[in-house]
Amino acid sequence: MTQAAQSGVNGRPLWRSALVPVLLFAPCVLVYAIFFIWPQASLLGLSASDKAGLTLDHYGRFAGDSYYWDILGRTLGLGLAVTVITLLLGLPTAYVLARSQSRWAGFLLLLTTFPLLVSAVVRSFGWMVLFFKDGLVSKALQSLGLASGPVQTMYTMPGVIIALAQVLLPLMVLTLHGVFKSIDRDLEYAAMSLGARPSVALWLVTLRLARGGIVAGSLLVFSLAISAFATPSLVGGARANVMATAIYEQTVELLDWPFGATLATILLVTVLGLSLAYGALIEGREKMEARP
Amino acid sequence: MDANHLDRRQLLAALAASTVTPFAAFQAQAQAPSFAGRKLITSGFGGSTMDIIQSAVFSPFDKESGAASTQVPMQSAAALARMKAEAGNPQIDMYQFSGGQEAFAKDEGLSQPLSGVSRLATIPADLKDPDGHWVTWAVIAEGIVYRKDKIQTPPKSYKDFFKPEYKGHIAFPAITNGYGLDFLVMLAKAYGGSEDNIEPGFEALKKIKGETIFRAASDLPTLFGQGDIWIMPYDTGNTFKVQQSGLPVAFATPEEGSPAVFITACVAKGAKNADVANAAIDTMLKPEAQIEIARTMRWTASNPDTKLPSDLAGEVPAVGQLAKLNRTKINSMRAAWTERWNREIAR
Structure with a gap:
């Protein structure tokens, strides 16, 4: 031995x-x-249990109550909206930063991560000052003639979406930046030397190759958005109830741990299912396109 | 109650016996037991409230007894959840609650009876547990907070929330905030209902459901500042804080009565430093400590022996002037009303 x-x-x-x-x-x-x-x-x-033993009652309570379906729907909608916004804002930013020859590029990348260095609570208080009726957003909208009266974005779903998108944008930018950096610039030049316009090369070569990063970034942002608690709770208030705040309410405020656990399980299973489906969809397309 | 009478009798007996050596007895009474090197971990309310309580109560207690007290910030509901999670092996010796959680804690067997708290006997019966599991060491009076510059005549009643001129400038707390729950009950009372007939409360609340709903007291300064809010149901303590931040707000006692929030203290069952916790609670019931709390936070003293200086007495209602709610009934209905509120008011 x-x-x-x-x-x-x-x-x-x-x-x-x-x-x-x-x-x-x-x-x-x-x-x-x-x-x-x-x-x-x-x-x-x-x-799946109560004092008597195993039961599916808590799941039945969820299934039979449109109020909780609304919350689940609102949560997934929030995740989707935040993912789309961060993707739209993050893609060009990450691309430019990755391709930039400027010596400021590294500093600019560091700047994009700044929101991550501020605690969620402090950040949300910043939004509160902006979003209230007499706040900056409302005043700006009125002076631009976009609103006739005071607009309150505080304690609304759009407010939560804007605030969360800002919080999660750095994660999207960082993920995409790494991927764009790893794509060889020569591949784009090769496509262009074969007659592709730069925009076509970007679409056919760069974005296709970055697909893995786009999937990773959107999954990351989506899952963080739907499980976020501090921002929806502080910016959304009582009206913009999402799964995370509903779970908090059941477990901490109403002490109904079994139903809180039920909500948590439903959220987890839904997200797991959606992520797997999303991953499979993208991978499936990749395989189809790889065929000669 | 019996136990308290017994305590008092024993105390009298001890005093009588010690007439032989009066000085020794005086010393024994005046000097807190020494807890040099001992620790006390207690839940706290966080933020400036916690800091003020630390300097008004725990720092003097530490100085006197040699113990080292630490408050761990958590909201009352979260504190009860923590107490439940750590049942049998509590990491926190003493809990402070503001939302009636002490009754749950007692019912679930999470707390233990206070012992050796000499001032417990002076606290009115409705401010403490009959079995001595918890005691109210301060009371917060709720009422109507309003912007003095926008509302010239001070509001008198909960019915004032429905004056058309305040439309769009009203805010009220969510039901998960204890004041939101009390607001619902007081509206029910104002319109002919009660804790047993909450219907009028929901009917009234529905009329202002489009107004601003907030969750936490930390939103108050921004609500009165950037939020253009003129009137809301809240309490003396937070009115004082908002005043200190420079906003022109005032507190009004509604004619339906000011509901009161009991700030209670209890000791976790099996707490490692239960003796230190009991001594600390005794300090919290001291008139000197309670005057300091009234002065710095506008909280009402629970010990009737506390004589507030005249400049404070006008700002802080006395314990006897507060309306009292049937907390047992309210607590038993909390979950059901929350579900209903979520659907009918916040949706």
Whole structure:
């Protein structure tokens, strides 16, 4: 055995080489098992039980109540809106920053991450000052003639969407920037030397190659947007109820842990399903296009 | 109650017995037990409230007893959730509540009876648990907060919220904020209902459901500042804070009565520093501490022996002047009213 181990890679017994990936994987699995899988499993158990034993009553309560369907719909709508906005704003920003030759590019990239360095609470208070009836947004809209009276964006869904988009934009920009950086500029030149206009080259080559990053960025932003709590709670107030604030209300304010767990499970399963479908859709297209 | 009488009797007996050595007895009474090197972890209300309580109550207590007190900031509801989660092995010795959570805590067996709190006997019976699980150490009076520059005649009644000239300038807290719940109950009372007949409350609230609804007291300065809000139901303590931030607001006591919020303290069952917590609670009930709290936060003293200086007495209602609500009934209906409020008012 010791001789075999000393005799180099080829002489190593099979179980040893199999051990390496297991050992590399183990710490991560262990941390996840303790801090994620186990709590999630107990949430699932909590959501499917009451004092008498196993029950699906809590799920029935959700399914039979249009109020909670509205909240789920509003949450997914919020995720979608924020993802689209950050993608539209983030794509050009990340592209320009990645392609820029300027020595300021690195500094500018650092600047885009600034919102991440400010706590969500402080940031949301900033929005409060802007969004109230006598705030800057309302005054600007009125002086531009876009609104006839005072406009209150505070405590509304549009307010939450704007604030969350600002919070999550840096993540989108950072993800896309890395991907654009890794795409060889020569590929674009090659396309253009073969007669493609720059816009066509951008569309056919760069954006296609960046697809993985776009998927990653949108999944990241989407999942953070629908699970965000601080911003919807502070900027949205009582009227813009989303899943995260509803879960908080059930568990912390009404002490109905089983129903809170039910809401959490439904949110998790929905997101998991949507993410897998989104990933599969993009990957499926990739395979189709790869065919000669 | 019996236990309290017993405490008092024992105290009298001890005093009588100590007439032989009066000085020793005086010393024993005046000096808090020494807790040098001991720690006290308590929940706190966060922000400036927590800082003020720290300097008005806990710092003097620490100085006197040698203990080191730390407040962990959390809202009352979150504090109860934490207490529940840590049942059997509490990391926090003492809890402060402002939303009636102490009754839940007692019912769920999360708290333990206070012991050795000498001033407990002086606190009125309706401000403490009959079994001594919790005691109210301060009271916050609720009422109507309004902009003095926009509303010249001080509001008198909860019915004033429906004056047409205030339309678009009204705000009220969400029902998950305790004041939002009390607002609903007081509206019901103003329009012929009660804790047992909440219907008129919802009917009234529906008429102003389009107005601004907020969640937390931290929104108050911006609401009165940038939000163009003139009138809302809130409390003396926050009125004082908004006044200090320079806004022209005032507090009015409604004729239906000011509902009161009890600021209570209780000790977690199995708390490692229960003895320190009990001594701290005794300090909180001291008139000196309660005057300091009234002066710095405009909270009403719960100890009737507290004599406020005349300049404060006008600003802080006395305990006897407050309306009292049937909290047991309200607490039992909270979940149902919240569900209804979410659908009929916030939707």
